């Protein structure tokens with residue numbers, strides 16, 4: 001069982017890579033962006049609160065995001081109770097007896113405060129975040145990719161002004177999270193400027209090494 005956090009600025013391809021890795025290694029994939037978009041689609045009270053914030057490219061409040069993350073972990077677990085016999089991160093994604101090989105979290109944490117919350121949650125669940133992978137892509141390439149994605153995704157936060165704001169927020173709020181993890185020695189930075197498969201191969205090498213150790 002290995003627990004991974006994947007980082008990347010908007011357009012770095014963290015969602016794409018997390019999906020590929022979840023498929024290849026049979027990991028549970030939790031994307032806070034996807035969880036939020038689902039709430040918006042279903043027009044739930046959370047979705048209605050989050051939509052305007054997401055459309056502006058701002059960060060949704062920790063109360064909402066942490067609640068969704070918790071719920072995702074709980075829904076996929078038998079019992080979130082740390083004293084329970086069942087392992088709370090053993091997920092019934094493919095049936096009640098199926099045990100995924102690990103978990104990959106994408107989109108969380110985005111602030112140092114969220115990183116501290118994640119430490120707290122994982123400690124309660126008697127788990128560690130074993131690996132933090134940051135996908136590094138130059139800013140020009142990020143903007144090019146987001147424009148490309150905007151043409152097909154129809155995401156309401158993929159407009160020019162919002163994209164720049166989201167990239168600025170990433171620099172200001174999320175880069176410090178990487179410094180926080182760098183200090184703990186668990187951070188690996190991957191060159192993500194090439195093709196999806198090249199980046200994927202680089203990440204797989206890091207994961208394979210971690211799985212062997």
Ligand code: AMP
Nearest residue numbers: 032033054057058059060065107108110
């Ligand atoms: P993403 O799909 O990861 O790019 O996230 C899309 C949007 O969802 C972000 O621009 C934020 O508005 C919101 N969001 C996703 N994850 C978080 C988080 N951990 N904290 C706050 N807002 C988030």
